[in-house]
Amino acid sequence: xxxxxxxxxxxxPSLEVDAIEDAIVRSDxxxxxxxxxxxxxxxxxx
Amino acid sequence: xxxxxxxxVIANSYYNMGLERARLRDLTGAALCLKKSLxxxxxxxxxxxxxxxxxxxxxxxxxxxxxxxxxxNLQAEDNRADYYLGELQRTKGGLDAARHSVRRFNQALNYxxxxxxxxxxxxxxxxxxxxxxxxxxxxxxxxxxIAREDYQKAGKAVHKVLQIDRNNPKALYYKTLIKPTAxxxxxxxxxxxxxxxxxxxxxxxxxxxxxxxxSYRENTRDQAVFNILAGLLLGAAVIFxxxxxANTRSIYAxxxxxxxxxxEDLSRANQKADELEKQLSDLEADKKSAExxxxxxxxxxxxxxxxxxxVIGMLQAYRNDEFNTVVQLYTNLNPDLxxxxxxxxxxxxxxxxVKKDGLPVIESMGDAASQAGDAESALVYYLKCIDLKPDxxxxxxxxxxxxxxxxxxxxxxxxxxxxxxxxxxxxxxANAKNERGF
Numbered sequence: 054x055x056x057x058x059x060x061x062x063x064x065x066p067s068l069e070v071d072a073i074e075d076a077i078v079r080s081d082x083x084x085x086x087x088x089x090x091x092x093x094x095x096x097x098x099x
Numbered sequence: 100x101x102x103x104x105x106x107x108v109i110a111n112s113y114y115n116m117g118l119e120r121a122r123l124r125d126l127t128g129a130a131l132c133l134k135k136s137l138x139x140x141x142x143x144x145x146x147x148x149x150x151x152x153x154x155x156x157x158x159x160x161x162x163x164x165x166x167x168x169x170x171x172n173l174q175a176e177d178n179r180a181d182y183y184l185g186e187l188q189r190t191k192g193g194l195d196a197a198r199h200s201v202r203r204f205n206q207a208l209n210y211x212x213x214x215x216x217x218x219x220x221x222x223x224x225x226x227x228x229x230x231x232x233x234x235x236x237x238x239x240x241x242x243x244x245i246a247r248e249d250y251q252k253a254g255k256a257v258h259k260v261l262q263i264d265r266n267n268p269k270a271l272y273y274k275t276l277i278k279p280t281a282x283x284x285x286x287x288x289x290x291x292x293x294x295x296x297x298x299x300x301x302x303x304x305x306x307x308x309x310x311x312x313x314s315y316r317e318n319t320r321d322q323a324v325f326n327i328l329a330g331l332l333l334g335a336a337v338i339f340x341x342x343x344x345a346n347t348r349s350i351y352a353x354x355x356x357x358x359x360x361x362x363e364d365l366s367r368a369n370q371k372a373d374e375l376e377k378q379l380s381d382l383e384a385d386k387k388s389a390e391x392x393x394x395x396x397x398x399x400x401x402x403x404x405x406x407x408x409x410v411i412g413m414l415q416a417y418r419n420d421e422f423n424t425v426v427q428l429y430t431n432l433n434p435d436l437x438x439x440x441x442x443x444x445x446x447x448x449x450x451x452x453v454k455k456d457g458l459p460v461i462e463s464m465g466d467a468a469s470q471a472g473d474a475e476s477a478l479v480y481y482l483k484c485i486d487l488k489p490d491x492x493x494x495x496x497x498x499x500x501x502x503x504x505x506x507x508x509x510x511x512x513x514x515x516x517x518x519x520x521x522x523x524x525x526x527x528x529a530n531a532k533n534e535r536g537f
Binding site for chain 2: 055057060061062064066067068069070071072073076077080082083084085086087089
């Protein structure tokens with residue numbers, strides 16, 4: 054049988070429309086290219 | 100192949116995979132692929148736009164906007180996200196409705212997590228009614244319905260989620276919980292199927308909704324005619340047995356009230372008529388009294404006015420030195436009707452003159468009347484003489500003779516006796532005795 058309390062706790066609030074600016078600012082846009090560039094830069098420094 | 104190109108190829112592969120799953124309406128799986136694509140290449144605009152579109156389709160408008168705005172920041176020109184954002188803004192009230200739905204869902208989630216399941220249920224019902232593709236709201240509603248053992252409603256919510264997102268893991272999990280319960284109830288039972296159908300189509304009632312009971316049947320034409328006739332008969336019966344007696348009572352009461360009023364008016368009118376009749380009789384009595392008074396003053400010779408006229412006539416006769424006229428007028432005088440003391444003094448003087456010199460004149464007037472056959476006038480004159488001079492025996496004898504002639508023997512005998520006893524005149528006494536029968 055379903056564990057109601059646990060099931061409910063899994064849910065997260067939806068992003069409110071008025072809060073999208075903060076969400077955009079906090080977005081982590083780092084992609085694999087950025088990571089590779091970081092790694093290459095670190096290797097070159099060494 | 101350099102790293103950059105390899106990452107782009109991987110990103111493109113994940114995007115293609117996500118696109119394929121999105122076309123199959125596996126939105127959750129598509130979203131995962133697209134996120135991976137963006138991890139490899141954040142400039143994969145198509146993947147980001149599609150991810151936003153998937154969020155939008157699942158009711159997560161805020162997340163969709165985030166993706167589309169970032170997409171526009173990363174690629175300002177020739178970007179499909181521009182169209183999506185424009186459509187969202189152009190739709191009248193669309194953004195506001197989305198804002199309210201999200202806010203309401205968050206509130207419902209807060210209620211549910213704080214133990215107020217009923218409030219959460221109410222809020223979620225409103226949310227899914229306004230926004231049926233809000234996957235997270237449908238899933239939360241399904242959880243609440245399962246907790247309340249309302250499996251039909253939970254099944255409906257799960258079904259809706261699976262229509263939007265075919266492989267949604269939570270929806271599939273909830274479906275497994277609902278299925279065994281549904282299997283217990285035979286689906287072939289038409290009544291139960293109908294009930295299930297009604298339950299699944301349940302929604303919040305609007306103000307102008309009409310509840311049609313399951314037993315409702317459309318009437319045939321004959322039934323309609325029969326129903327109309329029955330209604331008419333029932334209406335007539337109600338009018339005859341309920342309305343008419345009430346009306347009749349009302350009319351009787353009104354009639355009795357009017358009759359009472361008329362009786363009171365009639366009684367008052369009769370009283371007034373009696374009063375008027377009494378006033379009329381009083382006035383007539385007053386009138387008669389006034390007429391009598393006037394007659395006594397002006398009418399016959401015995402009236403007051405006539406007495407004064409007689410006095411005036413006597414004074415005029417004195418002035419003309421006509422004593423006989425004075426005596427004649429005196430015989431008609433009744434001094435008792437004259438109230439004035441001055442006139443009474445004048446009358447007293449005239450009376451003395453008449454006593455002194457007028458008695459033969461009066462007696463002669465009586466004689467003349469007697470000879471003329473007017474015995475009553477003669478009697479008046481003789482009695483006037485007796486009144487002025489009680490011992491005028493000749494006048495008394497003549498009066499007694501008239502009484503005897505008038506067959507008034509008592510008066511005649513009384514005077515004869517007086518003459519016999521008191522008169523010194525022997526001839527008169529002898530005649531009186533003779534007349535008296537001695």
